[in-house]
Amino acid sequence: MTLDHIDHFVVLMLENRSFDNLLGGLYPDDAPGGQRFDGVLGKRLALPIPDGADASGHEQVTLQPANAMDSPNPDPNEEWQHINTQLYGTICPAGNAMLPAGQMRPPYNLHDPLPATPPMNGFVLDYYRNFRQVMGEEPAFGDYRVIMEYFPRETLPVLSMLARQFAVCDHSFAGVPSQTFANRSFFHAAQSSGLVNNYPYERWLDNDAATIFERLEQKGRFWRVYWDESQYISLTALIHLRRVQPYLTTHWRHMDRFWGDVASGDLPHYTFIEPRMLLNENDMHPPFRLGKWVAPSTVAAGERLVADVYNAIRRSRSPVGSNWHNTALLITFDEHGGTYDHVPPPPAVPPRLDAPAGQLGFEFDRLGVRVPMIVCSAYTSAGTIINTTLDSTSAIKTLERRWGLDPLTQRDRAATDLAEAFNLDVPREAASVPQAQSRPAPAADPRLDRPLTPLQRAMVSTVMYAAGRLPEEAALLSARHALLYLDNHAGALGGDGTQPQTARRRRT
Secondary structure, rough: OHHHHOOOEEEEOOOOHHHHHHOOOOOEEHHHOOOOOOOOOOOOOOOEOOOOOOOOOOOEOOOOOOOOOOOOOOOOOOOOOOOHHHOOOOOOOHHHHOOOOOHHHOOOOOOOOOOOOOOOOOHHHHHHHHHHHHOOOOOOHHHOOOOEOOOOHHHHHHHHHHHHHOOOEOOEEOOOOOOHHHHHHHHOOOOOOOOOOOOOOOHOOOOOOOOOHHHHHHHOOHHHHEOHHHHHHOHHHOOOOHHHHHHHHHHHEEEEHHHHHHHHHOOOEEEEOOOEEEEEOOOOOOOOEEEEEOOOOOOOHHHHHHHHHHHHHHOOOOOOOOOOHHEOOOEEEOOOOOOOOOOOEEEEOOOOOOOOHHHOOOOEEHHHHHOOEEOOOOOOOOEEEEEOOEOOOOHHHHHHHHHHHOOOOOHHHHHOOHHHHHHOOOOHHHHHHHOOOOOOOOOOOOOOOOOOHHHHHHHHHHHHHHOOOOHHHHHHHHHHHHHHHHHHHHHHOHHHHHHHHHHHHHHO
């Protein structure tokens, strides 16, 4: 089995983009070699204009190429209640239309009974209402139509090249139709302890779901989480704190250590990389706005990170340990983040078949929206398109298959692994595959008076709960306040323990 040649798995998980949004324009439907590709080219994809919205002479909102690297701007909704609207085109009760997600009432924008297949017709409706609430003004047609934009292949030279040179999975779905915390928990635990949304933040400190990290430990397989020094706190550590706290000083390292480990062939069996999400973001998350306040973000910065990670692995020539021949890179996203996708998510196997309904009554019996997934390795042929249905537990299913690990829940037990991506008997030499070349990314925004994004607010608030202090709105009004707080309170969760002091010295 070709999978047996892979001794080191590297995962880079980015933020909040759907498959259509980033990779929908990768191939036409008649892809090379007679393969099928479920993208957007050649399709007549359109959604209705919301009642009362400015139509500017248009009858529908149609799919269009993106003309800005930060599209969509502002950031779409991503909570479970809003995703219900995006998938099913419903707002019920009607009063939910004017409420933030945390104040919405049952049935949380779901009709009973649900259609067997989501019509995927509410993305424009939800984004139109989101724009009105965030910006405090009525959007013009051009303001809300951006939710149906996709990036043409030439605008994303790194992702497009890797997807065409290796394997792209065009039916990979998020594990939960909701936000970051639950989906990242499913990625490593195949469940989220019944939690659906990021809020209430303090409940994540009680997430006691067993993780793939512990399964690897039981088999003597080493793993490590790499994260940027400027983050102050690893999001993976926060989400799984009850399980991973004993490993924080031994298995968490900063990205400068990652580059050294790749070069020396010292990567662990499983590597998980977190992008920057607090300062100088390179996670590809759409930009957050609150009136005139903007927390800028661009997909170009994320492309640079992807290029750097891939190029480092491609250059690795260590005669022992990790190298190009025995290392696989998986590039994926936690969730779609409200961006448009046209493929309905399928049903899902709940983590526990006898479990009561979770937060908001969700039973974890349907997957989230499609997200990009690319597999790169020496044993992956160019132009591979995988049409098999995958989800966020497919990665841990692959680790379980490779090293004989026991499944964590019924979800990963039923999942399909990624073995299909390793389809060559003879490896491709590094010299025969291209180096990634990213486009220039904008310089980092030095301003700290900008508001926190919802994800940043969730991270900082969870740290505050972990430190035994309830969040105060005054401490979360700006990035400056958040960083001052983390300087004093994130040390216990900071991996090797040196990071908060180092970060503080660098800014002074």
